[in-house]
Amino acid sequence: MRYATVAKKIDQACAAVQAERLFLGIEATGHYYEDIVREMSRYGFHVQIFNPYSTFEERASALNWCKTDDLDLVAIAHAIKSNKATQTQLLEGHHRHLLVLTRARRSEIRKRSTLRMEIRNLMDILWREFQGYADHSQGKARKIKVFSDFWGKASSFMMEHYPHPSMILQLGEKGLRELSVRHNLKLRQSAIQKLLHVAGQSLARHKDELRPEFMLLNMKLRDLKAFNSKIEALDQEIESLLLQTDGRLLLSVPGLGVSTSAELYAEIGNIDHFTHAGQLIKKAGTNPMIKQTGGHKGSYGHISKQGNDHLRYVVFLTGRNLCLHNQDLKPFYERLKGRGKHERAIFIAMGNKMLKIAFALLRDKVPFHSQIKDYTLQDELNKKLKYNCFVTHLQRTAA
Helix, strand or coil, X not given: CHHHHHHHHHHHXXXXXCCCCCCEEEECCCCHHHHHHHHHHHCCCCEEEECHHHHHHHHHHCCCCCCCHHHHHHHHHHHHHCCCCCECCCCCHHHHHHHHHHHHHHHHHHHHHHHHHHHHHHHHHHHHHHHCEEECCCCCCEEECCCCCCCCHHHHHHHHHCCCXXXXXXXXXXXXXXXXXXXXXXXXHHHHHHHHHHHHHCCCCCHHHHHHHHHHHHHHHHHHHHHHHHHHHHHHHHHHHHCCCHHHHHHHCCCCCHHHHHHHHHHHCCHHHCCCHHHHHHHHCCCEEEECCCCCCCEEEEECXXXXXXXXXXXXXXXXXXXXXXXXXXXXXXXXXXXXXXXXXXXXXXXXXXXXXXXXXXXXXXXCCCCCCCCCHHHHHHCCCCCCCCCHHHHHHHC
């Protein structure tokens, strides 16, 4: 009923001023704006969505550092006149589902990273050498890891059940070998020797003095298992959803995994809303700012950051992955590096290049064609898909 009243008031205002065209805009604050955009569209109104940073810059351009509802309305009006909208339609269907799930996954990954840091700090107190020790045998200090994967099965088991050096010494070599067989830890003889070595050399306190740390470690290891389980469930659902959309075409690009492809596809949104790749770059806010005065040639400065910060992060992440793992785009990376560009700037430039590639793939509905000799679409998909084997549709598209 409230939206019907708003729609009526707008119609009355248009009639009073004899308006020929109507422009509506709203600032994207949290998720609250979505209800307004959705409901107003049912009454036939097209609402432009603005990044809060755009309205902030409009206030700053007027040299007005105050913030009130009236000033925000004026700033939004100026932003509408300047055509600074970053979005015009809300995502629906699989696009929206992927957006919600990929952002949730990113949040869980960050929380897990913080938790892992806390676990490492606790292990530093309980048994510092468990994470590795310095070897000076060759005249130069080098770090030797006890476990190749600190978060692997064997290391996690030891942290959960034997987190103190005295416990390892009590087991001895025979006990560790039997433990490895019983719980399928696959401990090599070298790992067993390293464990015994760091346990014998450790300067850790007596375990009776570390009861609070043992308790905290067990709690955080249980939390870590819960995070791993949640991320696993999200990964499975994201992969399944991605394969039901055109976003699966992005999996054909070497260097882009399932989660990164899903994030990129979800944050880009409906490709039909764009006419050229430059609009995607502007949406991400990774377009460089141009500085030019008088008759001098303009120069490119920092990126504008006047766009979707989620998409901007994914563009950076994508650029980094491609610089490291995509041989087709390696010459582009080497060229920018040879010109003395900063590494982060190269990642952004590579991410922008990927936006152009993604636009072409999604627009034309074709997979990426690699020039690398041993590249095959089948192998590229098989090494990325963890829960599904749906490659036939992409193969038909390539044919």
